[in-house]
Amino acid sequence: MKRTIILLMALTAALGTVTLPAAPRAGSATEKVIRITAKKFEFAPGEVTVRKGEPVVLELTSEDRTHGFNLPDFGVRTEVKPGAVSRVHFTPDKAGKFNFACDVFCGSGHEDMSGTLVVTE
Amino acid sequence: MRKQFIQGLLTGVTAVLVGAAALALLVMKLGAVPVNADKQPPVLEARLLGLALHASVARHAENRPNPLPTTEENLVAGAEIYAQMCAKCHGQPNAGPSIYGASFYPPAPQLATHPPQYTEAELFWIVKHGVRNTAMPAWGRQLSDENIWQVVAFLKRLDSLQPVVTAE
Numbered sequence A: 001m002k003r004t005i006i007l008l009m010a011l012t013a014a015l016g017t018v019t020l021p022a023a024p025r026a027g028s029a030t031e032k033v034i035r036i037t038a039k040k041f042e043f044a045p046g047e048v049t050v051r052k053g054e055p056v057v058l059e060l061t062s063e064d065r066t067h068g069f070n071l072p073d074f075g076v077r078t079e080v081k082p083g084a085v086s087r088v089h090f091t092p093d094k095a096g097k098f099n100f101a102c103d104v105f106c107g108s109g110h111e112d113m114s115g116t117l118v119v120t121e
Numbered sequence B: 001m002r003k004q005f006i007q008g009l010l011t012g013v014t015a016v017l018v019g020a021a022a023l024a025l026l027v028m029k030l031g032a033v034p035v036n037a038d039k040q041p042p043v044l045e046a047r048l049l050g051l052a053l054h055a056s057v058a059r060h061a062e063n064r065p066n067p068l069p070t071t072e073e074n075l076v077a078g079a080e081i082y083a084q085m086c087a088k089c090h091g092q093p094n095a096g097p098s099i100y101g102a103s104f105y106p107p108a109p110q111l112a113t114h115p116p117q118y119t120e121a122e123l124f125w126i127v128k129h130g131v132r133n134t135a136m137p138a139w140g141r142q143l144s145d146e147n148i149w150q151v152v153a154f155l156k157r158l159d160s161l162q163p164v165v166t167a168e
Helices: A002-019 B002-029 B043-060 B072-090 B118-129 B144-156
Strands: A032-039 A043-044 A047-051 A054-064 A067-071 A076-080 A086-090 A096-101 A114-120
Touching: A032 A047, A032 A067, A047 A076, A054 A067, A054 A076, A067 A086, A076 A086, B043 B118, B072 B144, B118 B144
Parallel strands: A032 A054, A047 A114
Antiparallel strands: A032 A043, A054 A086, A067 A076, A067 A096, A096 A114
16 A cells, blocks of 8 residues: 555656646756847847857847847747846857847837847857 | 651750740840839739739738737727838828839839728738738738738728728
8 A cells, every 4th residue: 555655656746747837947057148128129239149059048128118029030039028038049050140120019110120140150 | 757746846845945045044134124113014014913913922821810809909000000111102091192102113002092902811911921023021020910910900991990090
């Protein structure tokens, strides 16, 4: 009986480990953390440099209203809301210059709200 | 006998195709293809390209309704986006056609005076992906899907909207 209970407990623990929802990931030790601030109508910094193959986490915050962050060349997209940190994880797999832009309409000047991701070899 | 005929026919067709391609290339290399934009597209060109455009959009656009409810909030948001991002080329509802948009080749459709005949799904596809070799950009890089659906909702109701919406 005791052995059965121990077995059940072990099984429950194992299943719990597998099925527990993952907590939101902050930047891990191997990821380069880059903080970007959004406000009408700019990102700061407007140019970000990373290395090809190096895992990156972008931590995005907004100073005024909801903005969008769209980096289509790497399939990265998120909303950036004031009072919260939006994190996106990716690993650039190609070198070059890639544009990112706000894709949540934020007023006259929205079309100029963009920046550049520089990926070096 | 029949085999010889087929071989001759294939050789002839190939020669004609290669000759036509070489002639087209020569015309292009000589600079004989007009590229100026200050003319109206010939009727045949406009019809053929219009046919290709409509067919391609119908083929690629997903057949789905606008997922957003038709609320005043969404229509006003669509009107605001239209005013900032589209009206310069396609005309402002209360200000008539755009001379700027009319100067493109082909001229940008004047949506303020001629509301689009496309379905909402087709309009969504056009706005999101743009149209090659026209001045229509792919707005999917600068507008979220929600924003695009708001513009589409506004466009499809342009001729029946309340002044509060068109004044945005």
